[in-house]
Amino acid sequence: MSGAGSGFVFSEKPISIASGEGVSLTAEDGTDYLDFGASYACTPAGHCHPDVVEAVREQAADLLYVQGSYPVEARTDLRAKLGALAPGDLGNVWLCNSGTEANEAALKFARSATGKTKIVAAKRAFHGRTAGTLSATWKPKYKTPFEPLLEDVEFVAYGDADELAAAVDADTAAVILEPVQGEGGVHVAPEGYLEAARDLTEEAGAALIFDEIQTGLGRTGSLWACENEAVAGDGVVPDVLTTAKGLASGLPLGATICADWIAEDAGPHGSTFSGNPVVCAAANATLDVLVEEDLAANAAAVGDYLTAGLAASDLPLRDVRGEGLLLGIEVKRGANRVLRDLALDHRVLALPAGRTVVRLLPPLIVEEGHADELLEALTDVLAPTAEP
Numbered sequence: 001m002s003g004a005g006s007g008f009v010f011s012e013k014p015i016s017i018a019s020g021e022g023v024s025l026t027a028e029d030g031t032d033y034l035d036f037g038a039s040y041a042c043t044p045a046g047h048c049h050p051d052v053v054e055a056v057r058e059q060a061a062d063l064l065y066v067q068g069s070y071p072v073e074a075r076t077d078l079r080a081k082l083g084a085l086a087p088g089d090l091g092n093v094w095l096c097n098s099g100t101e102a103n104e105a106a107l108k109f110a111r112s113a114t115g116k117t118k119i120v121a122a123k124r125a126f127h128g129r130t131a132g133t134l135s136a137t138w139k140p141k142y143k144t145p146f147e148p149l150l151e152d153v154e155f156v157a158y159g160d161a162d163e164l165a166a167a168v169d170a171d172t173a174a175v176i177l178e179p180v181q182g183e184g185g186v187h188v189a190p191e192g193y194l195e196a197a198r199d200l201t202e203e204a205g206a207a208l209i210f211d212e213i214q215t216g217l218g219r220t221g222s223l224w225a226c227e228n229e230a231v232a233g234d235g236v237v238p239d240v241l242t243t244a245k246g247l248a249s250g251l252p253l254g255a256t257i258c259a260d261w262i263a264e265d266a267g268p269h270g271s272t273f274s275g276n277p278v279v280c281a282a283a284n285a286t287l288d289v290l291v292e293e294d295l296a297a298n299a300a301a302v303g304d305y306l307t308a309g310l311a312a313s314d315l316p317l318r319d320v321r322g323e324g325l326l327l328g329i330e331v332k333r334g335a336n337r338v339l340r341d342l343a344l345d346h347r348v349l350a351l352p353a354g355r356t357v358v359r360l361l362p363p364l365i366v367e368e369g370h371a372d373e374l375l376e377a378l379t380d381v382l383a384p385t386a387e388p
Contacts, residue, residue, distance in 0.1 A: 013343075014344075015027050015031075015033070015343065016028045016029075017038075019048075020035070020043070020047030020048055021046070021047050021048055022046040022047060022363070022365060023035055023046060023047075023362060023363050023365060023366050023367075023370055024047070025038060025047065025349065031347060032347065033343070033347045033348065033349050034347060034348045034349065034370060034373055034374070035047070035349050035362060035363065036348055036349060036350045036360050036361070036362045036366075036370075036374055037349060037350040037351040037359055037360055037361040037362060038349035038350075038351070039250060039361075040214075040245060040351065040361060041214050041219060041245045041246055041326070041361040042245045042246050042249070042250040043246060043249055043250055043363045044217050044218060044219065044246035044249070044286065044290060044295060044363060044364045045246075045249055045286050045289040045290065045293075045295065045363065045364070045365065046363040046364075046365045047363065049249060049285070049286070049289055051285045051288065051289055052249045052282050052285040052286055052289070054285075055281040055282055055284065055285035056251075056278055056281055056282050056285075058281070059074055059277055059278045059280075059281035060278050062277075063277050064277070064278060065273075065276055065277065065278075066277065067272065068095075068271075068274040068275050072275070072277045072280070074277045074278075074280040074281045074284060075095070075275035075277060075280045077280070077284050078093075078095070078275070078280045078283050078284050078287075079093040079095070079275075081284060081287050082243075082255055082257060082287075083257070085223060085287065085291070086224075086241060086257045087224050087226060087227055087235060087237045087238075087241065088237030088259075089237070089259065089260075090237065090238075090239075090240075090241055090257045090258060090259055091257070091260075092257065092258040092259070092260065092262070092263035093255055093256075093257050093258075094109075094255065094256040094257075094258070094266075094269070094274070095253065095254070095255055095271075095274045095275040095280070096253075096254045096255070096256070096271050096274055097252045097253065097254060097271065097273055097274075097276075098128075098244055098252055098253075098254045099128060099211075099213035099214075099242065099243075099244030099245060099254050100127075100128030100129055100130050100133050100254075101128075101130070101254050101271065102213065102242035102243065102244050102254035102255055102256045103127045103128045103132075103133045103136075103176070103209075103211055103213070103242050103256075104128065104130045104132045104133050105242075105256040105269055106174070106176070106209045106211075106240045106242050106256050106258075107119060107132045107133065107136065107173075107174060107176070107209070108132065108266075108267060108269060109207075109240060109256065109258060109262050109263075109266040109267065109269070110173045110174035110206075110207035110209060110239070110240065110262065111173045111174070111267075112265055112266055112267030113207065113261060113262045113264070113265045113266060113267075114173045114174070114205060114206060114207060115173075116171055116172060116173035116206070117152045117171070117173055118152045118153075118154065118169075118171045118172045118173055119135070119136055119150070119152065119153045119154070119172075119173060119174055119175075119176065120153075120154050120155075120156060120164070120167045120168055120172055120174070120175045120176070120206075121136040121137075121138070121153060121154075121155055121156075121175075121176050121177075122138070122155065122156060122157070122158040122177055122178070122181070122184075123138050123155050123156065123157055123158055123184075124138050124139075124158055124181050124184030124185060124187065125137060125138045125155075125158070125176070125177075125178060125181065125184060125211075126138070126139065126142075126178075126181075126182065126183035126184060127176060127178075127211055129142065131146070131149055131150065132149075132150060134146060134149055135149040135150035135153050136150075136153055136176055138155060138184065139183075139184075152171075154167050158177075158181060158184070158187060158189075159187070159189060159190045159193050161192065161193055161196040161197075164193075164196065164197060164200060165196070165200055168200045168201065168204050168206060169204060170204060170205075172201075172204050172206040173206060173207065174201075174206055174207040174208070174209050174240075175197055175200070175201050175206060175207075175208055175209065176209040176210075176211060177189070177194070177197060177208075177209070177210060177211065178210075178211045178212075178214070178215060179194060179210055179212065179215050179220070179224075179225035179226050179228070179229075180214075180215045180220060180225055180322060180323055180326055182214040182215070182326065182353060182359070183214075183353060184353070184354070185328060185330075185353050185354045185357050186321055186322045186326065186327065186328025186353050186357060186359055187321065187328075188321060188322065188323055189229075191229075192229075194210075194226060194229045194235075194236040195229055195236050197236075198236050198237075198238070201239070207238075207239040207240055207262060208238040208239050208240070209238060209239065209240040209241075209242070210224075210225075210226050210236075210238040210240070210241050210242070211242050212224055212225055212226070212241055212242060212243050213242055213243060213244045213245055213254070214245060214326065214361070215323075215326060216241075216243040217243060217245075217246050217247060217287075217290060218290050218295045218296030218299050218324075218364050219246075219296075219299055219324055219325055219326050219361070219364065220299070220300075220322075220323035220324040220325075220326055221296055221297070221299050221300030221303060221323055221324035222235075222296055222300075222324075223290075223296050224241065225323065226238065226241070228323060239258065239259045239261070239262050240256060240257070240258050240259070240262055241256075241257045242254065242255070242256050242257070243255050243257070246286065247283050247286065247287075248279045248280075248282040248283040248286055249282055249283075249285075249286045251278070251279045251282045251283075252279060253276075253279045253280070253282075253283055290364070293365075295364035295365065296324070296364070298364055298365065298366075299324040299325040299364045300324050302325060302366055302367065302368060302370075302371055303322070303323065303324040303325045303326075303327065305368050305371055306325075306327065306360075306371040306374070306375070307320055307322075307327065309371060309372075309375045310329065310375070310378075313375065313378075313379065315378060315379060315382045315383070316331070316332045316382055317329060317330060317331060317332070317382075318330040318331065318332060318356070322360075325360065325361065325362055325364060325366065326359075326360070326361060327359070327360040328353050328357045328358070328359050328360075329357065329358040329359075329360070329378075330356055330357050330358075331356055331357075331358060331382065332356070333356070334355060334356065335352040335353075335354070335355060335356050335357055335358050336352055336355075338358055338378075338381055338382065339351070339352060339358060341381045342377055342378070342381055345377075345380070345381070346376075346377035346380065346381070348373065348374055348377045360374075
């Protein structure tokens, strides 16, 4: 099948990007754009961070690839770093190429370790586009062309602990949840909901999977969003945590991080490019920047500043929700029209999360001055037209 033009996978934007630096993207015509989400949370340390670029160059000069059964320093170091940074006692790391693959592995591992098949997922959830992850994704438009998918999946209302309790039973292999739903409209788990999921899965002998593909790596003000839950110690610790997107500053890398009891009976699973050395080098440098520059704290501070600015404005907004620098602005007209006007008239790039939600996922190095630029642009785009 020929995919003439990029529209085969993505609808093509009218802006051709040539380069990026920090919080900015530059088009081929030289126009600079402020990136508040164009890269789907894939550049937490900013575009082309010099430490990441140098790590890639050095590794590429030494070794581009060797398959995963041969120890490679960059790969070994990354597994150790992820194990050390993961919440609680999660320390078994499976490396892959994307968030979808990380979630697919999580579902397979849970079914193998428990010997059960039932998956409980949330309405509005998005977990990926492979057959397993798509089965646990809610929106029909993503699923219908590829059905039938996995049949033993039950969806419950996100945030409703009672409905979750009714769904989790002795046949349940796993509950998979996003601590903050991203694609589904930016919805934060109500207080106590993740803890309830933890209790329910432990009682049923099921695995609790947190999909932190979009919420992890400092984006919500903590290294992992599950750490934001107000409970003792490490917050709510799942049996499996998945991460990807910004893990290697946009190079293709995902990780499935598991508790011992999952890893001990995860079943046969493999990937040719698992832990590619160049991508692992980028991830090691990215994690170093995230930790050393405490970008989670910056995400919390600038996120609070931006949220306060939106609350203090008189813009016609239905809601502002999220955590840190994962924010959803629900507007009273089509989000795509707002995004078009922001991009073409004000050189600010953002994303939709449904028909009426503008989603913000900027690099975590963004500053209050950049937030002010966004607020000014939104004020102009959303301000009511003056009466003649």
